[in-house]
Amino acid sequence: MPVDVWAIDGLAFSGLETRNADSVFVMGNGSALGSRSGVRPGDPGLTVTLAGTTINCSAGVALVAYPGQGVYRAAFPSSVSPGTYTAAHATLTRIDLVYLRVWDSSVDSTGLYKGDIVYLAGTPSASPVAPTPAGTQIYVPLATITVLSVAAGSTATVSTVVRPFTVAPGGILPASSAPTGLYVGQYYDDGTGLLRWNGTNWRQISPYTPLYQPQVSQPSSFTPGTYTDFPSGNWPTLTFTVPPSGLVWISIGASLQNTNSATSTGWVTWRASGGVTEASSEANGLSTYGSRNYGTRRVLRSWTPGASVTLTPQYLFSSVGALSTVTRADNGLLAVEPVATA
Template identity: 75%
Template sequence: MPVDPWAIDGLNFSGLETRTVEAMHVMADGTSLGVRSGVRPGDPGLTVTLAGSAISCSAGVAAVGYAGQGVYKAAFPTATAVGNYTAAHATLNRLDLVYLRIWDTTVDAAGFSKADIVYLAGTAAASPVAPTPSGTQIYMPLATISVLSVSNGSGASVSTTVRPVTVAPGGILPSATAPTNPFVGQYYDSGSGLLRWNGSVWRQISPYAPITSAQASQPSSFTAGPYTDFPTANWTPLTFTVPPSGLVWISIGGALQNINSTSSTGWLAWRASGGVTEASSEANGVSTLGSRNYSTRRVLRSWTPGASVTLTPQYLFSSVGTLSSVTRATDGLLTVEPVAAP
């Protein structure tokens, strides 16, 4: 079936034709002709605030998608006085909704052709949830208002976490949650890194900054025997979260000396605790034998993504002599380098 291409002189375009073509310039939602609704990243517009019980929404612009209707674009050049929220329930809390509504009578048969900001009170409950606009409504959520019961003080607070953000096709979407129905090569910024969809999983692709813990000083004395934690005041443990790849490079190094005898040994190593457990050993430490040594050991670990791990620096001396001149462990540095998956 032939259609009217945008834009050729002499053709008349309906609102639906225009909105459908405009969808070309807004991020897709994974459906044919569909778009992702939202405000622009970094735009403070359409922010809902409270002054007492009065609800206001700042000036701003938004794109609102609706299945089969393309994209509606709405601009509010000045702040909007939305109204007052409903009085608190005596004993139960409530969660209300503020949303941007597009009134298109050709779709909703409401008799209007306009855009406005709407307040919808929720239902007071032991575990309240935000209400959903009923019927055929073209809308985009802007905020929820948490209204405490009278018994809980009748306070109210606004959260804008429900307000979506959208970008142009191919743009990097800042979002706490991954976009649905992604395409191969799509990127989004989770707030802690840049991720790319490879067709099956999201892969972290932005570089990570190394995390370090430098030794501040030696203990007042060393104890001969098994691996021993450095006191926190001398060398602070390092805590980090395993990246989505599950891979981390871990390095430990420093200046080691033990000349108490020709067979005396000294070690610097780390132990892992928390989401992962690993003891200090030859596999993750550096050593000296009857002399002094300046070195670093770097190892790769594959651990559970998202696990919180604490690395604690340790020492081991087979025997000890005078601090620093005979037995020494100084200038230590413990480093974690998270690895971005390909």
Template identity: 60%
Template sequence: MPTDPTWQNTVAYDGAELRRADSMLLMGNAAAGGGRSGVRPGDPGLTVSLAGSTINVSAGVAAIAWPGQGVYRVALPASVSPGSVAAAHATLPRIDLVYLRVWDTDVDASGLRQADPVYLAGTASSTPAAPTPAGTVVYMPLATISVPASGGGSPAVSTAVRPLTVAPGGILPGQASTPASPYTGQAWHDGTDLKVWNGSSVDTYAKVRNTPYTALSVASGFTTPFGSLSPLGARLVVDDGVTMVKLRGSVGCTSDVTTAQVFATFPAQFRPPATQLRTITVARNYNASTMGSTRVEIAANGTATVYGSVAPGQTTWFCFDGCEYDI
């Protein structure tokens, strides 16, 4: 069956044709000809708020992609109220829904051709859930309103259900989990790192994190620094998506270390994961006949232990320059 390509002379287009063609403007949703509904990233429009019990929806724009119907582009020119929050239940909480509805009589037989926000009260329950509009309704959620039982406080608005959309190939922001049915090369930002679907798994592109060195204190029986070396310090660096603790500086021993001794407790940000241990090799002092290294262990609770030499005079200082471990 032939169709009418857009922007040709003397061709009469109907709404459904133009809406389906507009699906090209939105990120796909894994359905043939489908698109992702939402507001634009960074656009504060279509925000739901409460003034007492009155619900307000601010001016804004959105795209509502609907199966088989293409994309409805909606522009709300001014703030509008879809009503007031229904009275709280005597003993049970409730979750209500505010959504943006498109009324298209060709689709829903409503007799209307317009768009506006709608308030739908939920059902009070010990485990409440947001309601779903019944029947043939073209819509996009804007917010939920959590309504506690009577006397339990004020209703609270959450816009977490309001989706975001971008152009094809765009980076979807604020996406905490992998999008449904992602395409190879699809990119999103989870609020911390950039994620890209490689066709079978997620590649993470972590931002470069390079914090200043933090000076570390040492336990009784040790000093820092030793001689003219740097004081003991640590910083965090992200290397190929892995957070590394980079160390530098030196520790002096007030007496020879000939057994395992705790010399410091590292702060929380420099500790290995729970139940894990990190072992690194550090340089220690030398003389005319001995030179070498020794072992240092960092435990999950931050305890840092140095392993000295049985022979006296061989571990009176040790140095961390160039040492690192992952966390």
């Protein structure tokens, strides 16, 4: 069926035709003619603040998409106030919503054609959640306001976490979760690094920064016969988050010596605790046998993505002699190298 193509002289364009044509300039959402609503990254506009109980929203621009209606471009040249927030409940906390709404009577049958900033009070609850605007509303959330109960002090705080960002097609989207409308070569930044969609999964592009914890000193003495934690003052622990790939290289190295006898052994190892548990063993340690060993042991681990793991350096000597000249574990280094998603 023929359509009016933007922009050809002599043609008349409806608002819907114009909004649909504008969709080509906006990041898609995975549906035909669909777009992603939001404000521009790095734009301080449309920031919600409080002055006492009065809600204010600064000047700014946003894009509001609605299924089958293309994209509405809204610009507020000056600050706007949707009023004051509702008084605190006596004993329960409440979460309110502030959002940018577009009234288009051809869609919502309100008889209105305008844009505005709207305040919507939530429901007080022991486990409060932000409200969702009812009915057919064309909107994009800008902020939530958490209002503590009177018993808790009646204070109110603003959060802009709910406010989405949008970018032009091919732009790098800053977002806490992956965007929709995936295509090979798409990028987004989850706050910890840049990721690229390869057609199957998101691959970490920005190189991870290795984490390391050097040994500070040797203990005043070594306890023989069992795996023993280095005192934190001698060799601190190392805590990290397992990357999305679940893979990490872990290295431990030291100047290791045990010449107390021809068969005396010495180990430096690590144990894992927290979101993952692994004990010290031959599988993750560096050893010496009646001599000296200046080296590093590097192992690959596959653990739960997102788990917080603490590595604690340990030692094991079968017997001990004079510190440093006979039995020694110093100049140590414990390091973690996260592996990017393949």
